[in-house]
Amino acid sequence: MTPESPRLDGPAVRTTGLTKQFGSQRAVDGIDLLVPRGAVYGFLGPNGSGKTTTIRMLLGLISPSAGEIEVLGSPIPGGAADALPRVGALVEGPAFHPYLSGRENLVRLDAADRTADPATARRRIDTALERVGLMPVAGKRFRAYSLGMRQRLAIAGALLTPKDLMVLDEPTNGLDPQGTREVRSLIASLAQEGSTVLVSSHLLSEVEQVCSHVGVMHAGHLVAQGTSAEVRNVAATEARVETDQPAEAARVLHELGLTDVVTTATGASGRVGRVAPEKVVAACVHAGLAVTRFTVDAPTLEDVFVSLTGEGFDVSG
Amino acid sequence: MSAADATTDPTRSAAPPVVRRISARFFVSELRLVFRRRRNLAGLLVLASVPVLIAVAVRSTGSGGNEGPDFFGSITQNGLFVALSALTIEITLFLPLAVAVVAGDAVAGEANTGTLRYLLAVPVSRLRLLLVKYAALVVFAFVATFVVSLTGIAIGLALFGGGDVTLLSGTQVGFGAGLLRVVLASLYVGCAMASLAAVGLFVSTLTEQPIGATISVVVFSTASFILDAIPQVSWLHPFLIVHHWAAFGDLFRDPIAWDGVQRGLFVAAAYVVIFLAAAWSRFAAKDVTS
Ligand SMILES: Nc1ncnc2c1ncn2[C@@H]1O[C@H](COP(=O)(O)OP(=O)(O)OP(=O)(O)O)[C@@H](O)[C@H]1O
Numbered sequence: 367m368t369p370e371s372p373r374l375d376g377p378a379v380r381t382t383g384l385t386k387q388f389g390s391q392r393a394v395d396g397i398d399l400l401v402p403r404g405a406v407y408g409f410l411g412p413n414g415s416g417k418t419t420t421i422r423m424l425l426g427l428i429s430p431s432a433g434e435i436e437v438l439g440s441p442i443p444g445g446a447a448d449a450l451p452r453v454g455a456l457v458e459g460p461a462f463h464p465y466l467s468g469r470e471n472l473v474r475l476d477a478a479d480r481t482a483d484p485a486t487a488r489r490r491i492d493t494a495l496e497r498v499g500l501m502p503v504a505g506k507r508f509r510a511y512s513l514g515m516r517q518r519l520a521i522a523g524a525l526l527t528p529k530d531l532m533v534l535d536e537p538t539n540g541l542d543p544q545g546t547r548e549v550r551s552l553i554a555s556l557a558q559e560g561s562t563v564l565v566s567s568h569l570l571s572e573v574e575q576v577c578s579h580v581g582v583m584h585a586g587h588l589v590a591q592g593t594s595a596e597v598r599n600v601a602a603t604e605a606r607v608e609t610d611q612p613a614e615a616a617r618v619l620h621e622l623g624l625t626d627v628v629t630t631a632t633g634a635s636g637r638v639g640r641v642a643p644e645k646v647v648a649a650c651v652h653a654g655l656a657v658t659r660f661t662v663d664a665p666t667l668e669d670v671f672v673s674l675t676g677e678g679f680d681v682s683g
Numbered sequence: 684m685s686a687a688d689a690t691t692d693p694t695r696s697a698a699p700p701v702v703r704r705i706s707a708r709f710f711v712s713e714l715r716l717v718f719r720r721r722r723n724l725a726g727l728l729v730l731a732s733v734p735v736l737i738a739v740a741v742r743s744t745g746s747g748g749n750e751g752p753d754f755f756g757s758i759t760q761n762g763l764f765v766a767l768s769a770l771t772i773e774i775t776l777f778l779p780l781a782v783a784v785v786a787g788d789a790v791a792g793e794a795n796t797g798t799l800r801y802l803l804a805v806p807v808s809r810l811r812l813l814l815v816k817y818a819a820l821v822v823f824a825f826v827a828t829f830v831v832s833l834t835g836i837a838i839g840l841a842l843f844g845g846g847d848v849t850l851l852s853g854t855q856v857g858f859g860a861g862l863l864r865v866v867l868a869s870l871y872v873g874c875a876m877a878s879l880a881a882v883g884l885f886v887s888t889l890t891e892q893p894i895g896a897t898i899s900v901v902v903f904s905t906a907s908f909i910l911d912a913i914p915q916v917s918w919l920h921p922f923l924i925v926h927h928w929a930a931f932g933d934l935f936r937d938p939i940a941w942d943g944v945q946r947g948l949f950v951a952a953a954y955v956v957i958f959l960a961a962a963w964s965r966f967a968a969k970d971v972t973s
């Protein structure tokens with residue numbers, strides 16, 4: 367899709383109150399996912415927080431216990447036949463027939479796709495194999511593939527036809543550093559071509575580099591969602607003012623609406639919350655304070671992640 | 684934008700139109716999957732070995748004896764009877780087992796390897812998946828049956844020769860007519876195996892363990908044979924999937940006793956309809972969590 371071509375309006379993915387109950391457990395609990403068109407959406411969350419379960423529902427593999435799903439403008443599962451040909455997916459790791467070669471496995475996937483043109487199958491399969499660097503082992507049986515090769519083949523499988531939405535569940539799992547970098551640049555190039563990408567990952571630094579949007583899952587709840595910048599601001603962005611009048615500075619910060627304001631020997635600091643950091647300096651100067659140093663510590667995604675989902679090592683569920 | 688906008692959205696047309704082709708590609712791919720798998724080929728080889736064993740055994744002892752099944756005694760007179768003897772023997776276990784292995788694998792095997800979720804995400808509609816799987820199973824059922832009968836015919840003709848066929852009722856028909864009856868018998872047994880495949884497809888939607896599905900199908904057909912042999916439950920016999928399977932022997936009477944064959948085909952069709960419907964109702968909304 368060229369940048370000039372008219373974009374489809376509406377989000378690529380939208381869910382309302384999406385819930386999945388497994389027995390007594392709510393693996394996904396009333397989430398309102400919103401993935402805008404063209405976004406690279408990082409879908410984060412600790413093990414067992416419900417990411418894969420959500421993705422399975424988006425693809426119509428499991429039916430929601432409650433709530434609605436819309437993918438590329440079509441309801442799921444009702445409109446799956448319209449939406450899914452334009453969705454490429456990697457769900458919970460690669461899965462192929464072990465005794466078929468990588469290429470034969472792709473041929474099978476392509477044969478199953480009624481929207482794929484058989485006349486161009488060979489070329490499309492070659493292109494996909496090349497794109498993930500699997501050409502040299504295309505004729506090898508899948509069972510002889512290494513973990514990274516398997517992962518790459520799954521990505522190739524998702525790229526056989528042009529897609530408007532890529533759903534990638536932990537695409538870098540098992541990949542070497544080169545592979546990881548390639549996946550990152552692949553995501554970037556997909557986004558550049560106009561596709562929307564929904565990528566779940568544990569590698570937060572990874573996500574931070576490529577994602578325009580982030581959603582954070584925790585124990586079945588979507589605890590944060592928005593642009594990367596917005597989500598980072600959900601957690602404590604801390605403003606620190608150094609001045610010779612700490613008490614006065616603390617009062618100004620407090621009046622501005624900063625929270626957790628603390629006074630130190632050299633100044634005061636507080637969480638900016640929704641307050642624009644640049645306003646803090648202006649207010650201090652306005653109050654007649656001699657500001658010697660002003661710092662804003664935006665948290666990394668990892669800080670946000672930990673603050674939203676807790677330090678604990680135990681999985682949810 | 685609201686959901687209502689999405690349906691009336693003029694820019695919807697900007698999406699590349701989704702063209703769905705009527706194509707046999709998936710079916711062909713499924714056939715390749717079944718017939719290129721070594722295990723299945725080995726199974727066919729085992730099926731083919733039975734008529735060879737029968738023919739060689741009869742040849743080396745010089746007679747089929749009179750205590751064997753109906754067709755055995757006629758083998759030395761005409762090689763075609765090797766095929767019928769082999770069908771008689773294999774219809775109780777080997778043929779159902781071969782069908783059970785492939786049918787049990789149909790959905791459960793894909794679930795087990797995880798390929799099921801990727802097929803459904805392509806997307807392949809669940810109905811289409813079941814129909815393509817069943818179509819491939821039907822092909823396998825007929826191929827398995829014909830492997831038995833054609834091997835039997837070949838080895839039989841080689842070791843015992845052909846010529847006019849003396850039917851079970853004593854009358855003689857020409858070789859061509861006899862051969863036609865063997866083909867008809869094979870088609871009938873193929874239908875019987877296809878009905879068992881429908882049961883297998885259903886069981887295969889219940890589990891992610893193909894071996895479990897296979898064993899269940901074999902237990903089902905074997906239990907049916909056992910029930911069929913217990914006179915106290917004779918009221919049940921007409922409903923058993925295996926009850927009319929041996930009716931292919933009626934094709935070798937003069938005139939042909941179509942009655943049993945017709946009923947057998949009717950029972951087979953009923954099993955196909957019932958178990959495909961059951962498979963569909965089970966699979967249509969099933970959570971695929973494999
Ligand atoms: N088929 C199932 N039956 C019962 N519970 C399930 C099933 N699938 C998932 N769950 C539960 O749902 C919860 C969410 O699982 P899910 O696979 O969605 O987590 P995730 O976020 O993808 O985790 P990970 O990062 O480890 O992949 C877990 O507690 C899990 O045990």
Ligand SMILES: [Mg+2]
Binds near residue numbers: 417418419458535
């Ligand atoms: Mg997961």
